[in-house]
Amino acid sequence: MEDRWYLAALLRCPQVGSVRMQRLQSVCPAAKDIWSMTAAELRATGVLTDAAADALARHIQGDPNLPERIAEDCRRADVSMVTMENECYPLVLREIFDPPLVLYYRGTLLPDARRIGIVGARKFSGYGEAAALEFAEHLAAAGVTVVSGAARGIDTRAHRGALRGGRTVAVLGCGVDIAYPPENRRLLTEIVAADGAVLSEYAPGTQPLPMFFPARNRIISGLAEGVLVVEAARRSGSLITAEMALSEGREVYAIPGSIYSPQSGGCHNLIRAGARLVESPREILEEMHLVAQPRRSARAQLTPDEAHVYQVLSFDHALTMDEIIDSLPVSTTTSLPLLLLQMQLKGVIIENEMHAYRRAERN
Template identity: 40%
Template sequence: MKEQELKYWLAWNKISDIGPKRFHKLMEYFGSAENAWSVKSEEISRVLNLSNKISSRISEEKNNITPEQELDLLAKYKANVLTIKDDLYPENLKTIHDPPPVLYFKGNIIEKDKNSISLVGSRKATYYGKMVAENLSKDLALAGLTIISGMARGIDTAAHKGALAVHGRTIAVFGCGIDLIYPPENRRLAKEIEESGALITEFSFSTLPERQNFPRRNRIISGLSLGTVVVEAGEKSGALITADFALEQGREVFAVPGNITSSLSNGTHNLIKQGAKLVNNYRDILEEIPGIVVQETNTKEISAEKFSLSEEDQIIYKIISNEPIHIDEIIEVSKLSASKVSEILLNLELKDLIKEIEGKKFIKL
């Protein structure tokens, strides 16, 4: 698209009351974003059937926008943009109801990204949830799929990290402008994603990560994907909104079962009751996606039998599970001395059989 027209697409996209539906209506009536920009506010109000209050708000915002500056911001923040008319606009996203007319992005969007799976879940995830999300993401990325998530704390972060760990592709969808990183502690992660995939948003520059933006972000997460996997979610989790969008968009919905005593399992278990496919491993996901071209995965399971473990090593290894266990409890159950247990734990960790996490706790890998 020529810059002369593009700058008006970006300008309209900046106006908060002009969402995708109204934008597409303007384009249909006036033929171009530039033509729509040049008409009087009364005409815009008539075409969109706006109330006086909304019409005044749009007119005020429009008067404060200089379309040329939107192009300058692209250069300033080293960002790129796709419109729905561009060939590279994601194929999966084009098919949803009222697709975003504009996508700002950093990194690269490629044709292969149409084979995508989204992994979402609670921001306050358990260690189990984060581990499952990361492992599923690794396996799916090794199978050649692009991993989509929202770069939020918890499950989203674990999903992105899993794909990056095996040099796979991953895309993070923002609920704010492309010039902002939220949450701020994921700045380094965002840079890694940009180098191995893409950062994407429909929101214009300087849009803050406000609460009302995230449902719109969630519909893009599901829209980019062939299916959505919910790993952990409470009964009112935003991840369930993503699952609802996936169903509306005719996409597959999957759920990972969790601990029945955890409130973070309520959302995923309800999804399973409602017909979402229960996920034990990545193959459960792949077999529900027809026509997908899957690479042979290089995933290798780590087994204790591959290592020469002494009898005492075996005792400690059997005590440790996927649930974190404190070193004091390991000492008590094993009946071994504290020094011997510490020695064995270090040995098992060096062999990548277990991992120490916060608070002197250990889990099996």
């Protein structure tokens, strides 16, 4: 049994996080040897408190076959696992104060990829949705891997936008064999299929718990050269990710919003505190010394009937199907549902939760 599986099993003890484990390994480098220690031997290292040493000993004695079970669970779920010593472990993640000692993942993990985190509100506006899709797509098309948390709202839109242009990585607060939220199961599958990755520091089978998500946020910021906050209320989990990025010396970008929107308050506070206000993906790419890739105009992808529908729609305001019908020739309205579906598949329009439609791009 490889030493990494013993390390993974040790980290399943709630009282022993990555910082304590690093200190313990500075005294006893082999995780397999730590796994064989008694409570007295763990206390004798001088690294753990008596309570933590006793808890770890109970953890080991309570499930002595845990390393083998974790390895088997990963094999059955087609999940890979790396430690910090593995060459696949992301380079920039090693630099943070509390890097995860193990990473479980499905898909393709590139250690030296250029990455930007994109986070935001679960309850978003049409403006925020459009910005997340646009920035993620353009950044991905320029070779930047978009990192987000696969949560409802802006995170999901960031992953969707990135898939149009390139790669994306989803960082979960649960095992990578669990789809959370459940409606993103297909999205996570698409991310893996598109040479992206779904990753977590939690072993397969670990259920999502509130305490896991702040820890998940440090991985999002730790993987990225910078973090873009699209929309966030004044008190938002997205701001935790931004604060973690700042604490690690990473760039923080924020998109300004309406002064009347509660989803803009967090971004505006970040800008006041020194985050860089950005209005286009090009500004981030310039900061990263990358060049935006020329993209084919949305209009060039349209059939004549689709062009009629596109002309009626705008970027700023979504229209219901009835409103679209009122503005179209009768000959086009009979095939409108099919036209709208085709245009969504081409990525030129977006349907919101109210089944209203708008352009996906500003031009």
